[in-house]
Amino acid sequence: MAGAQTPGAAIGRLMRLSITGDASAAAIGYRRMEHGFDAVFGAALNPWRHLGAIGFLFFWVVALTGLYLYAVLDTSVEGAYRSINWLTREQWYLGGVLRSLHRYAADAFVVVTLLHLLREFLLGRYTGFRRFSWLTGVPLLWFIYVSGVVGIWLRWDQLAQFSAAATAEWLDALPVFATPLVRNFLSASAVSDRLFSLFVFVHIGVPLLLIFGLWFHIQRISRAEVFPPRALAIGSLLALLALAVASPVVSLAAADLARVPGSLALDWFYLFWQPLMYATSGAAVWALVAGATLFLFVLPDLPHAAAAPVAKVDPDNCNGCRRCFADCPYAAIVMMPHPNGIPGRQLAEVNPKLCASCGICAGSCPSSTPFRSVAELVTGIDMPQQPIGQLRDTLELGLARLTGENKIAMFGCGEGVDVSKLAGSDVASFSLICTGMLPPSFIEYALRGGAAGVLVTGCRAGGCTFRLGNRWTEERLSGAREPHLRGDLLGNSVRIAWADREDGASLAAALADFRQALALKRALGTGPILASTGMSAHV
């Protein structure tokens, strides 16, 4: 029956529409907000682009301050409250500040982790090659919450009393315990020193699992950013330190199981679900968290747009130089012995499950030079949907149709501004999958082919969809990375103007500025044009 649709296919289509539709609208709003922060921090130091790394930073602050707290913590019913309180009151200048830092860093950790998750969700970064990172990130949320909630119990004040009993009631909502766990918190006599040893074990053991999980989480990312840029790290730490000094964390009154705690200074970041449980039920909160966890787990496997073709290696043109292996942002390339049998000769091999189809490998390949004297340019590793040979042909055709004295070749990427809209009689535009796909030799080829200048654009600094595209491009064009732009051309008529897809107007202004500079250069008949576009990063 033509046109008939099974119920399963209809549901899948509905889910696809709802997810991608909502995410797209939300993504636009999110990107606008992120761009607002660029104006203050600069694109490269925008904290929204380093949430994962900032999370790492906060985790290490929690871990290091926790070492000191553990040294003074008396893990007994009577001693826990007394020792933590002593630290806060009597040693406020060191222990008190460290305790506050421990707590605030833990709160900040959960906040940036949730924002990190939200950002990746809104930008649709959870399918295909990102599936592994997404799935390994989901259990980390549980680890963070378990260690954080149990950490609150170690102070054994009224908040700890409330939270421990509430958690026990929540766990008892599952019909798995022969004796209700909450009986451990019925009266003072029910709480034992051994229970505190268990708390400490969980509070230290689960973060160790968290470290292991974090290691897994970044396994398939090359050069994972596990520490934020220095300025961002300093700013974040100073903010937490100022908070710790201005508003030290203090314990409430000591736990008294014969009384219900009165007004509680609740840590809403970790304990929000406990008031929610009393407003609804334990089963409702279980349904909520289990549903959320399940949703996060199945999200990558819901129907999504088909993945783009992955990079393809041509053994005859791969000399085993390992540059693609070094530059791949997702560790999708491994080096294997070359089938030609020459000792020591290697061949790149692409793992299709890990390949992001970004083309950065093609940009790194020394065989991707358009100067090669072959009718059909075939490179060592290439993208089937946009081969390097086709780019050379398109470049030649594009340059040939330009008129005017200051011809400009403009290379952009599919994730940034649509450069085709800026093409004109004197501008030929070429959109790549990622700017990192551009072999630097193509810039020289364009200049020798009649272009007076070359403008390279792509996602804003630090915001490359494929993580390392604009970083590798900058390094290649500045000569810091192979393959590099040849020295005699560096600074001569080449500019980089990073711009996200919403930055069309800014890029148009950068292009106009570039055009003017080229005209001036021509008029003066001199001088390299120093790349200064007024945008985020330049050569």
Added chain:
Amino acid sequence: MSKPISWIGQALLYGLFALVIGYFSSSPPYRHLPSGDALIKLSFSHEGSLVYQCRQRTPEELAKLAPNMRAPLDCPRERSPVTVEIELDGALDYRHVAQPSGLSKDGASTVYHRFAVPAGEHRLAIRLKDDVHSADFNYHREKAVSLKPGQVLVIDFNQEAGGITLQ
């Protein structure tokens, strides 16, 4: 954006971040129980009496069993469910039948129930039945209690301490 303005903007945003962290790490305050209320918690883990008495197996029954399983007495492990009722100021407030745990229903019956009551004088009557063969409740406890605001009264069951306890 000029550098000084950028720095000021960054300082403000870092400050806002710290403010959000600092505020929600302890605010707004949460009150679990209205200030004039007390809390009564009923909780016990108690094994009801056995449903069946042991009986002597007949020679025919023994012959059907494997040689290593020929115990002369057959003692079913199933226990009685435990029924509990709480009467507050003369009105039935809570009734629950707790089934024994375990696949063979041979474990303890457990109950946890909490309810808030206005602070002040109350008359509590607790009844518990742990024998399926008994027509009436076999444990009773009645007591007039004076509960202060915020006080927690725990109703438990401890056979060694005489049955139903209030603490």
